[in-house]
Structures are given as C-alpha cells and as structure tokens.
Amino acid sequence: MTTPEDALEELILGAPRRYTRQQIAETAGLDLETGRRLWRALGFAETADDEVLFTERDLDAVRLMTRLTDAGVLAPDVREAVARAMAQSLSRLAEWQVGMLIRVIEDQGGEVTPQGSREIAAAVLPALEDLQSYVWRRHVAAAVRRMVVTAGPGDEPGTWPLVVGFADMVGFTRTTRRRSTAELSEMIERFGSTTTEVIADGHGRIVKTVGDEVLFVADDVADGAGIALALQDRVRAEPALPELRIGLAAGPVLVRYGDVYGEVVNIAARLTAHARPGSVLADRGVADALAGDPRFALRPLRSVAVRGYRHLHPWLLERARVRADR
Numbered sequence: 001m002t003t004p005e006d007a008l009e010e011l012i013l014g015a016p017r018r019y020t021r022q023q024i025a026e027t028a029g030l031d032l033e034t035g036r037r038l039w040r041a042l043g044f045a046e047t048a049d050d051e052v053l054f055t056e057r058d059l060d061a062v063r064l065m066t067r068l069t070d071a072g073v074l075a076p077d078v079r080e081a082v083a084r085a086m087a088q089s090l091s092r093l094a095e096w097q098v099g100m101l102i103r104v105i106e107d108q109g110g111e112v113t114p115q116g117s118r119e120i121a122a123a124v125l126p127a128l129e130d131l132q133s134y135v136w137r138r139h140v141a142a143a144v145r146r147m148v149v150t151a152g153p154g155d156e157p158g159t160w161p162l163v164v165g166f167a168d169m170v171g172f173t174r175t176t177r178r179r180s181t182a183e184l185s186e187m188i189e190r191f192g193s194t195t196t197e198v199i200a201d202g203h204g205r206i207v208k209t210v211g212d213e214v215l216f217v218a219d220d221v222a223d224g225a226g227i228a229l230a231l232q233d234r235v236r237a238e239p240a241l242p243e244l245r246i247g248l249a250a251g252p253v254l255v256r257y258g259d260v261y262g263e264v265v266n267i268a269a270r271l272t273a274h275a276r277p278g279s280v281l282a283d284r285g286v287a288d289a290l291a292g293d294p295r296f297a298l299r300p301l302r303s304v305a306v307r308g309y310r311h312l313h314p315w316l317l318e319r320a321r322v323r324a325d326r
Contacts, residue, residue, distance in 0.1 A: 003114075004113075004114030004115055004118065005114050007114070007118055008114050008117055008118045008121065011118055011121055011122060011125075012121055012125065013055050013057060014055070014057050015055035015056045015057050016055060017052050017053055017054065017055055018052065018054070018055060018056065019052065019053075019054040019055070019058070019059060020049060020050050020051060020052055020053070020054070021035055021036070021039070021047065021049045021051070021053070021054065022049045022050065023054075024054050024058060024059055024062055025062075027059060028059060028062040028063045028066055029066055030062055030065075030066055032049070034079075035062070037080055038065075038079065038080060038083050041079075041080040041081075041083035041084045041087065042083050042084075042086075042087045043084075043087040043088070043091050065079065081256075081257055082257065084257070085257035085258050085259075089258070093132075097128060101117075101120055101124065105120070146219060147160075158254055158255065158256065159252040159253060159254050159255070159262070160219075160252070160253055160255050161219075161250075161251065161252055161253075162217045162218065162219060162250070162251075162253040162255075162260070162264070163217065163218050163219075163220070163221045163223070163224030163225070163248060163249070163250040163285075163286060163289075164215070164216075164217050164224075164248070164249050164250070164253060164260060164264050164265050164268045165204075165215070165216045165217070165218075165224055165227065165228055165246060165247065165248045165268060166213060166214070166215055166246065166247050166268050166269050166271075166272040167195060167213065167214050167216070167228070167231050167244050167245075167246045167272075168212060168213045168244060168245045168246070168272050168273075169191065169212040169213070169241070169242050169243075169244060170242050170243045170244065170245055170277040171242055172211070172212035172242065175187070175242055183240075186240055187240050187241060190238055190240045190241055191212075191214075191241055192209065194231075194234050194235065194238060194241070195209070195214045195216075195231065197234075198227060198230045198231050198234055199214075199216045199227055199231075201230070202218065202223050202224075202226050202227035202230060203218060203219075203220065203223045204216050204217060204218035204223060204224060204227045205217060205218070207258070207259060207260055208259065213272075215260070215265075217253070217260060221250050221285075221286055221289035221290060222289070222290060222293060222295070222296075224248055224250070224286070225248065225280075225282070225286065225290060225296055225317055226295075228246045228248055228280045228317065229280060229317070229318070229319055231244060231246060232244055232246065232278060232279075232280065236278070243277035243278045244277070244278065245272050245273070245275035245276070245277060245278075245279065246272060246275060246279070246280040246281070247267075247268045247269065247270070247271030247272030247273075247274075247275055247280075247281050247282075248268060248271065248280060248281070248282040248283065248286050248317065249264045249265070249267040249268040249271065249282070249283040249285060249286065250264065250283065250285035250286045250289055251263070251264040251285045252264065253265060264283075264285070266308060267283050267309070267312065268283070270306040270307065270308065270309060270312060271283060271312070271314055273306065274304055274306060274312075274314065275314075279316060280316070280317040280318070281301075281314040281315065281316060281317065282298065282314065282315045282316075282317045283312075283313070283314070283315070284313055284315070286298075286315070286317070287300075287315040290317075294320055295319065295320055296317060296318070296319065296320055297317075297318045297319065297320045297321065298315040298316065298317055298318075299315060299316045299318070300313065300314075300315050301313075301314045301315065301316055
C-alpha cells in the first residue's frame with residue numbers, strides 16, 4: 001500500500017523506487033564501490049546494497065555520468081569532487097526552498113500534511129526547476145565570458161589572477177545572544193541581500209557565505225577595492241547590521257569546483273581577522289596594483305604576526321579625499 005509520504009517522494013523524484021544499488025551498478029556498467037562513493041559524495045547516508053531505493057531517473061543519471069566519463073568529459077579522478085561540489089550547493093538550496101514552502105503554509109494558518117505538501121510540490125516544483133535552469137545557464141554564460149574572453153589563466157595550472165575579499169560581521173556571536181529569532185533572521189537576510197547586491201554591482205562574485213562571513217572575488221583589483229569600500233558604506237547605513245571587518249589580497253588563486261584556495265585566500269582571511277571594525281585592510285598585491293589610482297588611498301601599517309605569517313604587512317584602504325579648489 002502506497003502511503004502519502006511515498007506518493008510525495010515519488011512526485012518529487014519523478015518516478016517510484018525500483019532498483020537496488022547492485023541493480024543500478026550492473027545495469028549502468030558502474031563499479032559497485034564507485035557507486036557507493038558517489039552516493040556518499042552527494043551527501044546521502046549509506047544504505048544496504050539490497051535496499052530498493054533508486055528510480056529510473058537515478059539509472060538515467062548514472063548512465064549519463066558513465067557516458068561523460070567514457071567521452072573524457074568527466075575524468076574518473078574528479079567525479080566525486082564534482083558530485084560533492086554540486087551536492088553542497090543544491091542541498092542548501094533544497095533546504096531553503098522546503099523551509100520557505102513550509103513557512104508559507106504556516107503563515108496561511110494551514111497544517112503541513114503529506115497531502116498538502118504533495119499539492120504544493122505538484123504546483124511549485126516545475127516552476128522552481130525552470131527558474132534554477134535559467135539561473136544556472138546565466139551563470140555558465142557569465143563564467144565562460146570571464147574565463148575565455150575577459151580573464152586569463154595564471155602562471156600555474158588551475159590558477160587565476162584574482163582579488164579575494166572576506167567581509168566579516170563584528171561581534172556576531174554576541175549579537176545573536178541579544179536578538180530574538182525574528183531579529184536574527186532579519187539580520188541574516190539583510191546581510192545576504194546587501195552583500196549580494198553590492199558585490200554584483202561592483203563586478204565581483206560571491207564564492208560562499210559562511211554564517212557571519214562572505215567570501216568574494218573579482219577579476220580586477222580596483223573592482224575588488226571598490227566592493228570592499230561600498231560594503232562598508234552600505235552596512236553603515238543599515239541599522240540592522242553590525243560593523244564589518246574586511247580583508248583584501250590579490251594574486252594567483254587556485255580555482256577548484258567553485259571554491260578558491262591558496263596563499264592569497266589565506267592572507268585575505270588573516271587580514272580580516274586583524275582589521276578593526278569598519279575598516280578595510282589590503283595586502284601588498286592590492287597596494288601595488290592600486291598605486292597611482294586617484295580613487296583610492298592606501299596607508300601602510302606596522303607589520304603584524306598572525307597564524308602562518310610572522311611579518312604580514314597590511315595597508316589601510318580608504319577612498320581618496322577630494323581636495324576643494326582654492
């Protein structure tokens with residue numbers, strides 16, 4: 001007998017459960033242990049090989065992955081990393097979407113039931129899927145333009161010359177203790193919307209947001225500096241937001257599966273931790289790139305000892321003051 005929960009799952013997955021992992025692997029020509037690793041990389045709990053868990057769409061996905069591997073598009077040694085990168089982004093998106101739908105139901109005075117959820121899923125999922133596809137294609141087009149037309153690769157394989165910035169809310173832990181859940185939710189929403197808008201307007205892009213901190217990058221150092229200063233200006237005008245500390249560093253960055261790594265990222269993080277509330281600290285790479293740019297003023301500060309760097313030289317980044325004509 002099919003339960004309402006089963007019917008809801010079948011609607012969302014697009015097909016009923018029919019296969020075990022063993023059957024999927026044999027039919028798609030995938031090694032069983034590889035299948036286990038990919039399932040875990042997608043963020044799902046381990047299951048027994050004989051549990052009927054998978055659908056026709058799972059089989060289609062495995063076949064597609066196998067074809068891409070055979071064609072040389074998806075190398076065997078990167079499949080799990082690709083699966084992890086996709087899963088981490090889509091898992092957060094799914095949690096947010098389901099939470100949003102539940103709040104909509106509750107705000108209308110209704111009860112969240114399997115039948116009601118099924119009706120909502122049937123009405124909303126196709127639209128969400130189309131919207132996600134549109135946004136994904138737009139981001140792919142933008143990434144292709146950046147990598148093929150605008151920017152060039154760095155000297156080392158897999159590296160790109162970027163400016164990396166961290167923006168961190170000051171006293172976030174203390175602030176959360178003083179605010180109600182509703183106030184905290186508003187603060188997080190305002191932080192997300194403000195940083196997204198400012199970074200996009202400044203020709204940068206968000207790599208990730210982790211609680212009270214956002215990591216962003218830009219191809220042009222001046223754009224990155226402009227973003228940092230604009231973030232400080234916007235946050236000062238937002239009563240719901242605490243002050244920011246921001247650190248900037250520029251140089252070759254390893255870009256891998258949507259994330260960034262390397263010494264430049266580490267230096268930006270260390271500068272952020274050392275920055276005073278409301279200030280922007282930059283490294284030598286940023287200072288050298290902005291030398292002579294009339295829009296910015298950079299003042300060298302004393303070297304500091306931080307984790308991993310005994311003599312890190314920061315520069316205080318500000319807007320250049322415009323002198324009045326005499």
